[in-house]
Amino acid sequence: MRLRDLVEHAAERFESAGLHSALVDAELLAGHILGLNRGEVQAQMLVSASVSESQAQQITTLYGRRIAREPLQHITGTAYFRNLELSVGRGVFIPRPETEFVAQLAIHALKSAEQSEPIAVDLGTGSGAIALAIATEVSTARVFAVEKSPEALPFTKQNFAKYGANATLIQGDLADAFAELNGQVSVVASNPPYIPAAAIPRDVEVHLYDPDLALYGGDDGMDVIHLVSATAKRLLVEGGALIIEHADSQSVQVCQLLLADGWREVQAHQDLTGRDRAVTAIK
């Protein structure tokens, strides 16, 4: 069977099923079975390459899972985040592209820190995305991360084993984590759960596969953001920086919360698409 026919037919079915990136997903899933990256799949399609019956069957099985709205990253077991290839699956939040700019804000703050070996803390680390981006991109930093979910932890541990040479992971609640670091941390970053409890996300992949603990932040979505503010206040040195990701509708609310908690230089930041998605503040 021609690879091109297989992929293009799947892309049409994906599109009819309402998938956002139909052709990309079809190419990536074929590549997952064939051991090819997306560019290599496209090259094979261009030269009308064939796949064996067994390969076609395996690819078709993955296409069935994707049509049933299982996330691409769960099927392949991998999510890409900045320069990291992270292990993900059922039980852990899939890191999103918009969080890459939150990690960038943390990296920038850390590189500007006065301390020669600055400490960074990631609250609610999930797959370890923010913590491990910092750990791999700021070699002088010591990175600490906390995650509460026992279902997420196997993935987090695997990713820390791969990338976390200068990073420490603990399981626990961010509200009381790292008392031993009180007043010593240069940067605290967090992408907390911030969706209001009643605002169930429309995307099936999100509401069926991302863990509730990663998504929902109480009635107004702000419960965990309150905790992050309090914990960061406790951990940071004077002049240390806090970076929080939030929903695009929550910028004013988060700024007000931080001002009420006594933070200074509270500043809203836009992602690459121009939406308010993060707030930074200084202790």
Ligand SMILES: C[S@@+](CC[C@H](N)C(=O)[O-])C[C@H]1O[C@@H](n2cnc3c(N)ncnc32)[C@H](O)[C@@H]1O
């Ligand atoms: C939106 S996810 C973000 C994960 C990761 N930082 C990222 O950006 O991909 C929020 C994470 O916080 C964790 N979490 C929620 N409440 C927590 C708490 N009280 N203490 C520690 N972790 C918590 C969730 O389990 C989830 O992994």
